[in-house]
Amino acid sequence: MSVSNEELVPRRSGDYIRVIAPRLHFLTGKSLQRLHDGAIVPFDFQLGIAAGVKSNVVERAFERFTVSYDVWEEKFSVVRPRDFRKSASNLSANAAESWCLENLLARASTLGGRELWARLEIRSAEPKEPSSFLYADPGISITTLIGIFSRPPKPAQDHWAFESAAFRLADLKP
């Protein structure tokens, strides 16, 4: 799945670049059904920044966010499982999606004044085994995430990809 480049908007956040995507909705389809059934669903994120030409990726950020849905409160909760310090609960679906993007940061200090492009890729994590849809991997490492994004998504995985228009670091709004 992919959308037009106007839908991914880079923002400056101190020494980092983050993105916003007002029309991005990954809490949908099978993943949303599993969440409503009380499962947890991890989503893997990759944010790449290319400089000069689109194929020259000079910065990458990887994250896994684990989403669950409170069957009583009917609100979403998100945890960044690699350190558990980052979490948020009592969120609407849109707020949960935005929270994930707010906590996905790529370093900006080495980018200079070149023309840049941002590319965002999201995948619902593949269950470790068919019997356990309530899966989790608290110790997921960035190396594992690199491995995940080096392979094409499997048919059973929900996945999304977005690209921004060309931009320069100096032009970014906070």
Place this chain on the structure above:
Amino acid sequence: MKLVLLPMLAAAVLFAQSTEPAVGLPDQIPAPELNINSRYTVESISFVGQHHYRLSTAARDEMHRLIGAKLSTEALNRLARRIRGELRAAEVTFKLTRGGEANHVKVLLDVDNRKRNFDLSIPTFSYNSRQGWTGLAEAATTIGGNTFTAGAVSDGDTLAERYTGFKLRYDRLSLGTDRIRLAFEFDSYHELYDRATLVALGTGQSSSLGAGAYRSRTNFEPSATFILAKPLTLTLGMSFEELAPQVSAARSESANTVVNTLRYHRSWESSDANNQELDAGYNLRAATTLLGSDLTYTRHLVNVRYKYRHQQQSVEVTLTAGMIYGNAPLFERFILGDSTTLRGWNKYDLDPLGGNRVVHSSVTYGYHIMRVFYDAGSVWDQGKSPEARHSTGIGISSGLGLFQKGAFLLAVAFPIRQGRADPVFIAGMNY
């Protein structure tokens, strides 16, 4: 090439810049629950559609332990894996719904048997130190509502003869309605006889025997099963059995029967680890000349099994009674002294040709994995006096994970009689 280079490039960028630490949780810190619902208490665990599945005691205990505790996804995963193994299902998933009380959730287990279309299993395996081993291995595939099963068997336990061969079976799981099932089975066996049986056949010890020793037998058996009420089923069918003689010049004989089986199975469970199970059946096999049978006889068999379990203790009582009118072949005759009846006795000492009358009962007491049992019964021919025999034994019984349909049993059994006691060692699985 691009796919290979991408992870290397990304790793190089990360190692050079080390944006954020790439670590999991330190080992000494337990991972907290990722599921927001872990703050809720499990009110109940049941199956989608109010299905009832026959699960092991260990699985039921595990379910009971989770009820009343805070929701743990890890524990639910373990339970799902166990149930998937026991039911040999393709997938077991679960859903959470709001409970009847605030801050409680109900867990609904969803067992998916449809996707798994190939299965290898060992429905029966046993070893008796006097009578050797018995085993049945099966491969089954399900396509739509049709199941095809092929099996290899060598059984020296349940009949007066050892039969070795293969069985093929087709099951139509529903016929317009789930209440009707069709099956066609074809079996082909080669027979071996104990010396005691051959001697008894030679001396003509049983006047009610319908055929002598046969070299092999083939069976074709179509049947239909009707679910009369949820725990009550009726199977109607016919069995066309052909017995090939030991001497090739002799004529083969047929035993073509009408087969009717009425079966009742019910279990009651309560949340305080009590449960009861009742299994009762009546089987009628009537061989008649109307079906072109050379042998004519009627065979009735009734069996009842009742089990009561309270926490770690259990009591199981079985009762079997059977009678044959007419001249039935060896494979139809009743025997005692195998791995499940009059354990400790040698079936060839009791009656090497079997009998046309049988009564047997057994009581087994269990505590944890320990089992103590007492068997009593008699097998005889009509017109002769029955002689009651008794045996007792001790053993252990437990589940075997994926293999568990029933359990495995290791036991030492003793016939109760005057004089010396010769213990028999019995090992078995899924019987």
